[in-house]
Amino acid sequence: MSPIGGSTRALTRKGAATRRRILEGAAAHIREHGVAATTLDDVLASTATSKSQLFHYFPGGREELLLAVARLEADRVLEDQRPQLGELTSWPAWQLWRDKVVDRYRRQGRLCPLNSVMSQLGHTTPGAQAVVTELMRVWQAEIATGVRHMQGIGEIDSGLDPDRTAAALLAGIQGGVLIQLSTGQTTHLEAALDLGIAHLRGGRLA
Template sequence: MRTLTPKGAATRQRIVQGAAFLMRERGPATVGLDDIRAVTATSKSQLFHYFPAGKADLLLAVARHEADQVLADQQPMLGDLTTWPKWEAWRERVIDKYATQRQKCPLSALTGLLGLADPAVREIIIDLYDRWQAHIAAGVRALRDSGEIAAGIDVDHASTEILTAISGGATMLIATDRISYLEISLGEAVNGLRPARVDPRVGRTDRGLTA
């Protein structure tokens, strides 16, 4: 990508954000360049100046924007999963964000874009999941190193399980508008990190989200 002036970068970002908003609201397939020009107050020459290949270029830019937004929505909690209270704060942030966004979440927008663009969109989504898992894995490792969870825990396995719980719960939320799938799946996945404790009164194991 060529270097842009600050003004040019701001104009390009305004176009990307406007396109992302329309695609979340209406779906990528129904949004044309004229729609994007109208909502961003952009001329045709401006649009093609920043996106020479037209909608194909813009779709990739929107996909990168939405992928970055998925992670940005979880910060600063996602980048500092070093204690159980911080894990709980992150879990609550994830639930709150998806409960607010529902079918208009960035992850839903990325899923819609996947069927319309070239394989580069798939690579953007793979990169998103890799970065997301890396944050979660760093958190699991921090708990392990501080002795909060079992020393022998498989960090990659645990982080994959947690990320899958979010992705699966979010997919079911998008399909049904029910946040309970995400609440339960993420809660169980995070709770599964905790060492099991035996309740001597009933002889059963117990794990709790609260420290």
């Protein structure tokens, strides 16, 4: 449960506040400038903290901090899709979700904090890997639940494999966002979502 060392250290109210200030300051700086352009000193400066504080609360240094930011951003990704992601119970509801996703990434623009942090940490690092894998697992599961519900009410062909379809849809979203990072356009993201949903509807476009 606890981050890295596993040791549950005593945290006073003040300490907890400082820790959060550092974490959120780091996340903010990264969202704005990217990981590569974010040094520990930047974080310290923008949060009015000192080096000893940072290493006090994140003994693993930069890596531990980045990982914590990754967790934060991964959570945010799902948060930003709620409550629509959990209520895929009618075609209009799917459309609402689709729009929310597009909107979220359009707002985010060309800097994806999670992608940024991940490629810095390296996709092979156990910790980083776990964060992404878990995010994908939950995300895909919620989509699959939506598919199953629609199958239950006879709106989706029961011959479709919910998990596999959800996996494809999720891949489309990820790729759409990735392409957006370079092109600045959400065209691909929208196309992927629309095609995925159209396929669920049996080929009929909305």
